[in-house]
Amino acid sequence: MAIIEARGLVRTYRSGTVRALDGLDLSVPEGTVKGLLGPNGAGKTTTVKVLNTLIRPDAGTATIDGIDVLARPQDVRRIIGASGQYAAVDENLTGLENLEMVGRLYRLGRKQARARAAELIEAFDLVEAGRRPVKGFSGGMRRRIDLACAIVINPRILFLDEPTTGLDPRSRLALWGIITDLVAGGTTVLLTTQYLEEADRLADHISVIDHGRVIAEGTADELKAQVGGHRLVVTVVAESDTAIARQVLTRVGHGPVHEGSSPRELEVPIDGGPQALQTVLSELSAARVELHDAGIRRPTLDDVFLTLTGRPAEDTETDTTEENR
Amino acid sequence: MSTAPSVRTTGTLTPVVPDGLPGLLADGWTITWRNLQRLRRSPDMILFAVLQPIMFVLLFSQVYGGSIHVAGTDYTDYMMAGIFGQTVVFGSTFSGSAMAQDLKEGIIDRFRTLPMSPAAVLIGRTNADLVLNCISMVIMMLTGALVGWRFHNGVPSMLAGVGLLLLFSYAFSWVTALLGMMVRTPETINNAAFMVLFPLTFISNAFVQPQNMPKILEVFANWNPVSALVQAARTLFGNVGTAPTGDTFTLQHPVITVLIGSVVMLLIFVPLCVARFKNTSSR
Numbered sequence: 336m337a338i339i340e341a342r343g344l345v346r347t348y349r350s351g352t353v354r355a356l357d358g359l360d361l362s363v364p365e366g367t368v369k370g371l372l373g374p375n376g377a378g379k380t381t382t383v384k385v386l387n388t389l390i391r392p393d394a395g396t397a398t399i400d401g402i403d404v405l406a407r408p409q410d411v412r413r414i415i416g417a418s419g420q421y422a423a424v425d426e427n428l429t430g431l432e433n434l435e436m437v438g439r440l441y442r443l444g445r446k447q448a449r450a451r452a453a454e455l456i457e458a459f460d461l462v463e464a465g466r467r468p469v470k471g472f473s474g475g476m477r478r479r480i481d482l483a484c485a486i487v488i489n490p491r492i493l494f495l496d497e498p499t500t501g502l503d504p505r506s507r508l509a510l511w512g513i514i515t516d517l518v519a520g521g522t523t524v525l526l527t528t529q530y531l532e533e534a535d536r537l538a539d540h541i542s543v544i545d546h547g548r549v550i551a552e553g554t555a556d557e558l559k560a561q562v563g564g565h566r567l568v569v570t571v572v573a574e575s576d577t578a579i580a581r582q583v584l585t586r587v588g589h590g591p592v593h594e595g596s597s598p599r600e601l602e603v604p605i606d607g608g609p610q611a612l613q614t615v616l617s618e619l620s621a622a623r624v625e626l627h628d629a630g631i632r633r634p635t636l637d638d639v640f641l642t643l644t645g646r647p648a649e650d651t652e653t654d655t656t657e658e659n660r
Numbered sequence: 661m662s663t664a665p666s667v668r669t670t671g672t673l674t675p676v677v678p679d680g681l682p683g684l685l686a687d688g689w690t691i692t693w694r695n696l697q698r699l700r701r702s703p704d705m706i707l708f709a710v711l712q713p714i715m716f717v718l719l720f721s722q723v724y725g726g727s728i729h730v731a732g733t734d735y736t737d738y739m740m741a742g743i744f745g746q747t748v749v750f751g752s753t754f755s756g757s758a759m760a761q762d763l764k765e766g767i768i769d770r771f772r773t774l775p776m777s778p779a780a781v782l783i784g785r786t787n788a789d790l791v792l793n794c795i796s797m798v799i800m801m802l803t804g805a806l807v808g809w810r811f812h813n814g815v816p817s818m819l820a821g822v823g824l825l826l827l828f829s830y831a832f833s834w835v836t837a838l839l840g841m842m843v844r845t846p847e848t849i850n851n852a853a854f855m856v857l858f859p860l861t862f863i864s865n866a867f868v869q870p871q872n873m874p875k876i877l878e879v880f881a882n883w884n885p886v887s888a889l890v891q892a893a894r895t896l897f898g899n900v901g902t903a904p905t906g907d908t909f910t911l912q913h914p915v916i917t918v919l920i921g922s923v924v925m926l927l928i929f930v931p932l933c934v935a936r937f938k939n940t941s942s943r
């Protein structure tokens with residue numbers, strides 16, 4: 336049996352009107368990283384909270400390392416580490432004190448808890464800040480303390496809900512390094528993320544969630560293959576030419592034409608590869624459409640996300656930054 | 661963050677504290693310690709614990725003392741029990757606002773994913789109120805002594821009075837802790853405390869004698885639990901003198917009333933709090 340197993344999880348809010356989880360199944364083999372992707376409100380956080388014993392589902396079952404999460408939550412807590420979507424730290428304690436407290440509450444005893452706290456503060460590059468109350472920390476620093484709290488015992492199973500949201504690129508890379516090391520040491524990780532690159536880099540398996548269910552599952556490559564072959568992208572010089580370009584792409588491509596990062600950039604899934612590009616180029620040049628750029632690219636997780644959920648992946652910098660106070 | 665993490669990512673960190681009672685005590689102490697750190701770092705609480713009692717003792721003894729006369733005893737002796745009662749009752753509301761604050765800040769979610777004893781969060785919280793109230797008691801008694809307050813029934817009885825005040829306030833902390841987890845906003849708890857507890861402490865025998873109030877308020881004051889608490893303390897400190905006492909059971913037998921009341925409060929609210937805590941999540 337997989338180390339994390341969930342079957343038919345249902346969780347409703349507001350007396351049943353919101354179905355945050357609607358029959359969700361999940362299975363994570365030991366020693367692997369599972370990435371949960373999905374648009375805002377898909378049910379990622381709710382899934383994590385059910386598995387890390389914070390909330391009880393209305394229906395369904397879940398086991399962690401064979402332990403029934405609903406029947407024996409306390410035994411589950413002994414072997415997991417968790418970092419929620421919002422940093423859960425004591426504002427009035429220093430970084431070190433927060434970590435020491437968590438170690439003591441894992442029952443490590445004062446000495447072991449202290450030593451571990453000092454070690455983590457260093458690993459997360461918070462040595463100077465570690466002696467000040469968290470109150471004065473930046474969002475990213477607070478986040479790092481929270482993440483450090485989650486790995487105090489080198490847990491066998493680690494839950495990370497949007498761990499790198501709000502971190503600067505350097506801290507993000509460092510955290511990826513720590514996660515990779517933990518996994519190499521045998522830790523199983525369930526992480527949610529808004530950064531598809533992060534899922535691509537870290538996750539062995541990805542589950543795409545929408546409306547409280549898993550709508551697609553597989554490795555990043557499998558998912559990319561599912562959404563079809565290459566994408567053909569052209570950028571026209573004059574905005575007035577987009578209509579003609581759109582017609583050409585519709586004819587040549589196999590699927591809907593999407594607007595790219597600017598209104599003058601259009602893209603469409605194709606079957607043929609280079610031939611399709613040649614066709615498009617000659618037709619556009621016959622129509623005297625001037626191009627900035629044209630080319631073929633392989634599908635990304637963004638395409639997976641867009642195709643499966645009908646929505647582009649969130650731009651997290653705008654509305655889900657870690658800082659909520 | 662260094663890109664080459666120096667953290668041990670393998671190897672075991674083994675629990676050394678056994679489950680059961682040792683675990684509960686260790687966790688309770690850890691959370692108490694955590695709350696005391698908070699206390700140490702927020703001057704407003706220290707202000708409340710130290711300055712407010714001093715201010716009340718001085719105001720009532722020096723400003724009102726000259727104008728208010730109570731039958732059967734000296735006013736300074738009379739009102740000190742009132743200030744003790746009022747202060748510890750208000751001191752107990754910190755558990756409510758702090759539990760609400762903890763929920764708001766999300767730290768409760770951290771605690772709830774840890775293998776700690778769930779009761780420890782509440783024990784640690786109410787313990788912190790108890791420490792605060794102990795400090796307040798000492799400050800008030802010293803200030804009271806300065807302005808002429810004396811206890812007249814001997815040291816054991818005086819200590820019993822202090823103990824009873826603290827027991828009641830400890831039990832009441834569990835009540836406010838439950839409220840805090842239910843309303844989840846610290847401001848609401850503070851406002852409610854002000855709106856409910858101020859009238860409650862003033863329409864009582866804390867600072868004046870109920871027989872001089874309008875009839876309806878007198879009846880209220882005589883049945884008011886704060887009156888029973890104050891009367892119990894006043895009795896144990898030997899500050900009643902020949903002052904007339906309301907004829908309700910609660911005022912005729914204040915010590916036993918407060919003792920039983922506190923134990924009943926604990927028996928009801930400790931399990932309620934723990935059950936509530938186990939089912940609460942920050943967001």
Ligand SMILES: Nc1ncnc2c1ncn2[C@@H]1O[C@H](COP(=O)(O)OP(=O)(O)OP(=O)(O)O)[C@@H](O)[C@H]1O
Binds near residue numbers: 354380381
């Ligand atoms: N405490 C709550 N009360 C009411 N509704 C809730 C609560 N928590 C979650 N929901 C609802 O449940 C659904 C799933 O929420 P959830 O937080 O799991 O989504 P998510 O996938 O984590 O989204 P995001 O990417 O924004 O973090 C949403 O519709 C949300 O509004």
Ligand SMILES: [Mg+2]
Binds near residue numbers: 380
């Ligand atoms: Mg979420």
